[in-house]
Amino acid sequence: MNHSIFMKKRGLDWRKFILLFILCGCYQVLHAQHKVNLQLKRATVTEALKKMSVATGYEFFYNSKQLAECTKRVDAHFREVPLTQALQEVLSGTDFTFKTENRTIVILRRSVSEEKKPVEKKEIEIRGKVVDAADHSPMIGVTVVVGDALGGTATDLNGEFVLKLPVDGCDISFSFVGYEPQIKHFNGKNAAMLSHIVMHQKLMEINDVVVTGIYQRKKESFTGASTTFKGDELKSVGSQNVIQSLKTLDPSFKIMENNQFGSNPNRMPDIEIRGKSSVMGLKEEYGTDPNQPLFILDGFETTLETVMNLNMNRVASVTILKDAASTAIYGSKASNGVVVIETKAPAKGRLQLSYKGDYGVTVADLTDYNLMNAREKLMFEDRAGIYKNKAGSPFDQIRLDSLYNARLRNIARGVDTYWLSEPIRTGFTHKHNLYAEGGEEKIRYGIGLSFGQVQGVMKGSDRQTIGGNLDLIYRTGKFQFSNKLTIDYVHTNDPSVSFEEYAQANPYYEKYGADGKINKYLYYPSSGIDDFPVANPLWNAHLNNYDKGEEFGFTNNFIIEWFATHDFRVRAKFGMTKNDITQDTRLSPQHSQFDDVGENEKGLFTHSLTKSMVYEGDFAATFGKLFADKHMVNAVAGFNFSSNKNTMNGYSANGFTEDQFAAPSFANGYPDGGKPKYRENQKRAASFYINGGYAYDNRYLLDFNYRNDGASMFGTDNRFRNTWSIGLGWNMHNEGFMKNTDLIQLLKLRASVGNPGNQNFAAYQAYSTYMFNGWMTNVFGTGVILNALGNKELAWQETINYNIGTDLSMWGNRLNVTFDYYWKNTDPLLAIITTPGSMGVKSMAMNAGTQKTRGWEATVKFSPVYMPEQRINWNISVNATHATASYANIGNSFSALNESGRASLAGTVRYYDGGSPTAIWAVRSAGIDPATGKELFIKKDGSYSFSYDVSDEVVVGDTEPKLEGVFGTTFYYKGFSLGCYFRYQLGGQVFNTSLFQKVENIGTEEVYNNQDKRALYDRWSESNREAQFKGVSLVQKTDKSSRFVMDENTLSCESVNVGYEFTQSFVKRIGLSALTLQANMNDLFRWSTVKNERGIDYPFARTVSFSIGATF
DSSP, rough: OGGGOOOOOOOOOHHHHHHHHHHHHHHHHHHHHHHEEEEEEEEEHHHHHHHHHHHHOOOEOOHHHHHOOOOOOOEEEEEEEEHHHHHHHHHHTTTTEEEEEEEEEEEEEEEEHHOOOOOOOEEEEEEEEEEEEOOOOOSSSEEETTTTTEEEEEOOOOOOOOOEETTTOEEEEEEOTTTEEEEEEEOSSSSGGEEEEEEOOOOTTTEEEESSSSEEEEGOOOOOEEEEEHHHHHHHHOOOOOHHHHHHHHHEEEEEEOOTTTTTTSSSEEEESSSSOOOTOOOHHHTTTTOOOOOEETTTEEEEEHHHHHGGGGGGEEEOSHHHHHEEEEEEGGGGOOEEEEEEOOOOOOEEEEEEEEEEEEEEEEEEEOOOOHHHHHHHHHHTTTTTTTTTHHHHHHHHHHHHHHHHHHHHTOOOOGGSSSOOOOOEEEEEEEEEEEEOOSSSEEEEEEEEEEEEEEEEOOEEEEEEEEEEEEEEEEEEEEEEEEEEEEEOOOOOOOHHHHHHSSSSSEEEEETTTTEEEEEOOOOOOOOOOEOOHHHHHHHHEEEEEEEEEEEEEEEEEOSSSEEEEEEEEEEEEEEEEEEEEEOOOTGGGTTTSSSGGGOEEEEEEEEEEEEEEEEEEEEEETTTTTEEEHHHHHOOOOEEEEEEEEEEEEOOOOOSSSSSGGGOOOOOOOOOEEEEEEEEEEEEEEEEEEETTEEEEEEEEOOOOOTTTTTTGSSSEEEEEEEEEEGGSSSSSGGGOOSSSEEEHHHHEEEEOOOOSSSTSSSSSEEEEEEEEEEEEEEEEEEEEETTTTOOHHHHEEEEEEEETTTTTTTTEEEEEEEEEOOOOOOEEEEEESSSSSSSEEEEOOOEEEEEEEEEEEEEEEEEGEEEEEEEEEEEEEEEEEEESSSTHHHHHHHHHHHHHHHHOOOOOTTOOTTTBBBBBEEEEEETTTEEEEEEOOEESOOGGGGGOOOESSSSSEEEEEEEEEEEEEEEEHHHHHHEEEEEEEEHHHHHIIIIIOOGGGGGGGBBGGGTSSBBBTBBBSSOOOOOOOOOOOBGGGGGEEEEEEEEEEEEEEEEEOHHHHHTTTTTTTTEEEEEEEEEEEEEOOOOOOSSSSEEEEEEEEEEEEEE
């Protein structure tokens, strides 16, 4: 529909010839739209109005039940007949009349006053505006009805309406699909009450539209598995970032817990949707994460870091596409799922300014650490025998006794340093977003500024983001132009001393020397004592060290759309992203790690600069039409191309003489054998795609996708591949035998199959690459050596994805259930395979084996209290998921990885046919033999042996829980909201590395570090034979066995939120349009059946935040 003729003139000073051109165009459009060309044969009044709506483009609002009672049949042939005349003829002889307001026609039952014409009643003209409670944007097309038959209208493009009401009073009802209806009583004196109407979405309403980034489709007629969350719903869970909120709301969206880096704000998480489709554990070899989903921001591909930095106040909605029917439109990039993010578009109307602020406090969670205190650690060292001279020298023994007694005296006078608190602080976070928007029908604009400062819980750890965005939408005639420009700056700092170094410091050491200064060493052995010096982590932390990064970039996305007809449109879009990332790290020459090197090698400075340029273009045509009121046809065809080029150069320098002189110009040279680095790579891709959808009477549904992809990352013999998907659906609730029941509002069965692929691989994995041989030159010049061996037959990684599911909504939308069962087979896998040394390279990219994944997910939402008219609702929700995966046909392709895993201290992942990516491999253990104190192992044949044999490894557990998910509740009472969500995991196992490395595997070096308390207790001895752990020993190695595999069940409070939306009467009194307050607590507690250290280099954290939103 062409809305351009309704742009209100607000005194804009247009040039005369432009004004004349617009007026002429408006006259032509008005003239054309007021004429009807239509033939009706035995049509009911309802059918006649529907066809007139299609023919004229006007919106018709009427009571379908009342019209259904009308028995009139219409036979007419209109040729260039004015619309009003045609309507009069259609409605003649009936009890109905009509009223026109702009492009909206309201069909009303004739009032008695029209027939008998009594004395004219006094009326008053009322003007008002209807807005959405979520973002206070104007709502177009809201039905406004006065009483039962006194008249009505619909809101215009600015959400405004005009009514003439009797002065003696009446009821006015407001209704819109998906929103709670409202009834206001007018008493002749309260006109101000109707000037601003706020409508709320139905809290249990199923989302009507699926946004894929390429097309939109009604949820009811879509066969794919997808979930959509509004921006306010994401924000209510937490204000950290979009990714954290999705983890709470959807069971299929998983953030893999990073036990090494905890809650470090500068580390990007590993994310999965519905499990893995690629070989796990090879992120570094691939150069990217092959299991990461595809992210789409406003219709363009984007990166995980961009999504993490995105200010949540800009987000309008996020849709997770899960199965083949929903993801296959992205072809070979979509086997891991797709996350589609839509930001808010500027709203029409007067200039409106909104501010959203988030303020948070973050504290470290150290409850999973179980370290010894000073007395326990000294007792453990004594039992381990480090104060006994092994050479039998009495003089050395005297020195060791003196050392023990000195430490014992320190403990007696109260020395018990809690080192974990030293690098920790309370982190303060604040984020601000200011957005100005407005415009008319033809042009809308939005200008935003955002600033964020995130302090990590470790000193010297923070992340600062500054951003600006400019959104423009211009429409003229049948064309619309949209442009989104975003500019971002990110500054990061990371601590130069890891949390682990503080955790290793013994508690009987004092932090400061007798003079109150920081000593370089906590302990330095005297001569004659075979011991190691212990560096003071506070000394290294106070030096002029840094690890900082800066990123500056911009993204510009331009879209042009041609609305050729009501059913057909063409869209072209082009996006470009430019980023420069600088990373600088510096270690002072006084750092303890340089104690044993020469003066010309002390200190280290490392610099890298990465520049990237990404562009993407897309051209698509979209068609959608309803034929004969039963056959709905949708189709999209398009072409897409993209390029990603980045360069990296960097160098390292050492030989600094002073701590305060940090610039690289003060360095002595490059490290031994070092030289500057440079790397350049580029990825290109091009695709053609077709998407179609068909629905018969909104009962029987069919979706299909076909896409042909070409990408530069694969072998020359396999550059192109085809991806496809088919989806079927059945809306049982629209069948005749279910239409007369009010019990079920939605019952859909759906199934899909397709073969999306994966492009998350390195740029030149299929190419033979070389590097210059600078140290061996000859008369012909500089030579080259083979760096990586190419594979021209390297094929695409292809995943066949099956899904069956159902959606159920019943009891007036009080109960909503979604269930999906899926299985996907990735064949062939793409992996980095170790090659024989005779080939001249260590590894190469090859296709090897398959991976099979099966799983299910379910979500149940129930509303015990559901009174939307009174704005009172109580919802209870629970979701659950489980998935399993296995390898097949890989043979010995990963034998090198298996060997390195067996040789590593705690490596429990193996790659075998039939094995699972999440399985724990180790030798079975029968426990500690009470008689000897030795561990008794169970061999593959079931026999027992004290000898450990790695060939007896079997699966002894699986880290994938049998059941995991989130349950929670939300309560809403007239503007006040309260919600909480809890995450649970049941039935999985974990290999307890804390027990394995900090209880038994404590060697002659590790003994000088602080250890787990359990290393002191329940150890085997002559007096304690029934023990869980072997006796204390510094030379006895413990091998990986099932003794350290434990059942892990966890429960954590993931989110608690409280909010309040102030009433309009109060807000207006203080000069605002809207005001909301909200408080969130995230990761409040975590309970687990396993005591295992979490957050090795950086601890986990808990967050409390407060948010305020105000619209002026």
